[in-house]
Amino acid sequence: MSVIEGILILLMLVAAVATSIFKDLISAVITCAAVSLLASLLFYLLDAPDVAMAEAAIGAGLTTAIFVLAVRKTKRYEE
């Protein structure tokens, strides 16, 4: 089982580094949603179903929507 956990953690770190590199802010927000989704999977593998549900609903759903709305009202590309 530690192989699956290792792969998920590696994917989470790669997505976090990708967020820091992207210049298009919408792409950065989508990779932030990917980090939240993988964190929710890790919470499930750590025997915490309440926390997994909260992180999936709030982190991967509402936070992404609020970020996209904020980017829409400001600039899209980082200089």
Add this chain to the structure above:
Amino acid sequence: MQEMANSFYYIGAGGLILIGLYMVLAKTNLIKIILGLSFLDTGTHVLLVAIGYVRGRTAPIFSEGMSETTAVVDPVPQALVLTAIVIGVGVLSLALALSIQVYRHYGTLDVRNIRGLKW
């Protein structure tokens, strides 16, 4: 090697915290700084729940058919992280509203220019 496989979760959570810290310190766009703040939050939550995990036990819900003496993992870090996730989304939404207001006022989201406009 076996010892490192034991602490994959600590490496992942610590790495997320460090990436978030780097984004808050070194990036110049306000939205990127707020994304780094979100990573700091998520990394801390994963670290807390990973500390409370005990091998070989199950989730802390005594459903039908489970006896009273089933071994469960630690429920206190999970309760604290539940509170922290909701507070995180509140702080993040207020920070984004303030950054929208900054853009309306200054016309730019670059933190170097915003500081330069002060008297």
Add this chain to the structure above:
Amino acid sequence: MRKAIAFLLVATVGAAFYVVLGHIPFGEDKIDVANHYIQNGVRETGAVNIVTSVVVTYRGFDTLGEVTILFIAAVGIGAVLFTEKKARDEEPKQKASLIVQTGTNLLFPFILLTGVYVFIHGHLTPGGGFQGGAVIASGYLLLYLTWPDWRINRRRFNAVESLSGLAFVVLGVLGITYGMGFLANFLPLGTPNTLFSAGIIPIIYIAIGLKVGSELAGIVGNLMERE
């Protein structure tokens, strides 16, 4: 220059993490405070979900503080984004296609039903007030995305939010009038694993679920509307 200092700081913090986290073994039994909650939780509070009983009964005051923080954030967003002039777009926004409209018409009641189910059964299954409220707010976000010209009824949402918050505090004060302390469980506990058990825990979670759902929907509405 700035990046070099940032790298140095991050490396220092990383080294500190390595030294400190090396002393915490992963997966060993270090449960200390929670032993009392695990062994006596079902008997004292009647809820089979131990995380729920910790959040609502044993550490209920922290939940009251968290609900207050969310309220302050929602009020702050409404105050920061306030503009005097009503920004009306010249061209009407484009509605979504027919498939999305039909799908939303069919899905929205079920999303609301799922959210209400999650927070009513908070003491029996994983879930609770915050998760259910987030699901309800996602349903309203779907409505905003499908019909961009539609606006929520601001008065109704404010009324639901304020009354739910008031209900939470009133339930806490009722615990004092029964002589047991603030936010104590004064209703009969019932048999575990049934719907009508665990005293006031489902009632508190219903109040929290409605409050969080209307607040998050109001936040999304604020960000969508004020141009």
